[in-house]
Amino acid sequence: MTYNINNKGYYGEFGGAYIPEMLYPNVEELRQNYLKVMAEPEFQEEFNALLKDYVGRPSPLYFAKRLSVKYNTKIYLKREDLNHTGAHKINNTVGQILMAKRLGKNRIIAETGAGQHGVATATVCALMGLECIVYMGEIDIARQAPNVARMKMLGATVIPALSGSRTLKDATNEAIRDWINNPVDTHYIIGSVVGPHPYPDMVARFQAIVSEEIQWQLKEKEGTTKPDYVVACVGGGSNAAGAFYHFLEDTEVKLIAVEAAGKGVHSGESAATSILGKEGIIHGSKTLLMQTPDGQITEPYSISAGLDYPGVGPMHAHLYKSGRAEFVAITDDDAMTAGLELCKMEGIIPAIESSHALAVFEHKKFKSSDIVVVSLSGRGDKDLETYIQHFGL
């Protein structure tokens, strides 16, 4: 069995491009070109130079000594939080902006939930001098004011998504509608490994730098390229896709995907898509998604805006269904506790998304000899308000 994408754009039974005909020329143009463009030496050179000098890569692989002592196992943190703009999201936007330029597009659209992907997109658009329009749910705009301000400072236009539940799902719908309305000059920078083929694969490839670095960094520190476990949180799944990418086919490396259980998997307020979801179509992809028996997409809930998505990328749906990755659901409370623990024990304030991954150590016992790499996908600056409220700081 392979865990990578096949030549028809599917991971096992998941993926594909379930799009209206209006989007066909755009998506087809991308499908025909993305591998070719990414393989060009000049593209590689430009991408790698920007990752190094602009994003600040490689991001450190940090041995978390005190945490390792506490949980009696070897814990390494992959420090995506130290990237420019504060999360792994920028790896993908740098790649896609270069792709957009190669395809001759001069107008960029994006969706954003918490605003991290919106900021990362606005950043690269400023870098390249391209027009940037970010769709963001009206409710998210209200609760993520600092990121809205950042996007505006970076020159982006933020358009509120007023339809449906007015959150990430609806922002994505609005971005797709914009692309239908602007089929020639516009590139849609999707922020996760979701959407129609080739997006899940393209975004995974741009994020794959994370696991590529883990391999050689671990070789330096531990004399092996193989951790025993790689742990990452999953909303749409881009940071997990990056952290897992080079280990997908090596089943000696165990993969753990951490989803947001919200107030409890069966509380009715959860975003644990693999457990609560059923096969269906969301945003152009066949995958697992939370829906009513009648096929209407339902609203997820998580304290973390970045995990608050009713679907999951098709790669992860396949990893779940095939049993290649273990899926763990972590509640709001457990994630917040794990986040605060990292602050106190390692002096690192993590994004609440990443705190979900850190909570795996209370959930699961590892051997003392195990090497466990956790993707610390983002920093917690954006979440201070939530931390303050949660702990009454």
Add this chain to the structure above:
Amino acid sequence: MNRINKKLKEDKKLLSIYFTAGYPDINDTVGIIESLEKNGVDMIEIGLPFSDPLADGPTIQASSTKALKNGMTTEVLFDQLKDVRKTVSIPLLIMGYFNPILQYGVEAFCKKCAEVGIDGLIIPDLPVDVYNEQYKSIFERHGIINVFLITPQTSEERIRFIDSISKGFIYMVSSASVTGSNSGFGDVQTDYFERIYQMKLKNPQVIGFGISDYKSFSQATQYAKGAIIGSAFVKHLTTKGSDDTQHFISSLLQPQE
């Protein structure tokens, strides 16, 4: 012969109307269908509401949200339609997104359509190749016509391919847009209409998106067999309710003062 094919053979320009099932009120569906036929409409697309209608503008989005709030489901719609063929003889299609149909089961859905007298389906996010490889035989077994869309950006080669697998009509999206955008067609659209007309496709074309009044309807049907009006009618239902379709339909068929 399928009612759609029979209707397409008639020597007239076809007026087709879209509305969202269960809107404005849950039990309006059949009454609206009956009054549309009575007032001279040739074909009806019954919208199966979806929570995330990607190809639709604000008007149809809002009607879908309301219809779902009203309690519309696939099951309810089929129940409402079970006796529709006792009173209605024009072609009826269901237009809906793929996920609700997938959850119902594509085979079960087609079977139920055949039972209640639905003649065709329009599923914007079911791609042509997936239909061809996985679902074509199911549709054909139940005598359901699947209608494909083309747009101004669709390549000639792809249009020829879509024409080769179509069995009823081709749904020509008038311009690069979601539903309910500005009406009135400029040179870009009429050039596109002319280009398609000159391709002499084997399937008749019906133009939709951006048609809202007598003028745009007449323009579109200069080049095509018919035209579909959706958002403008849904807007009419929103402001005037479901009892006044006569006025709306007659305004489409005759020039207004």
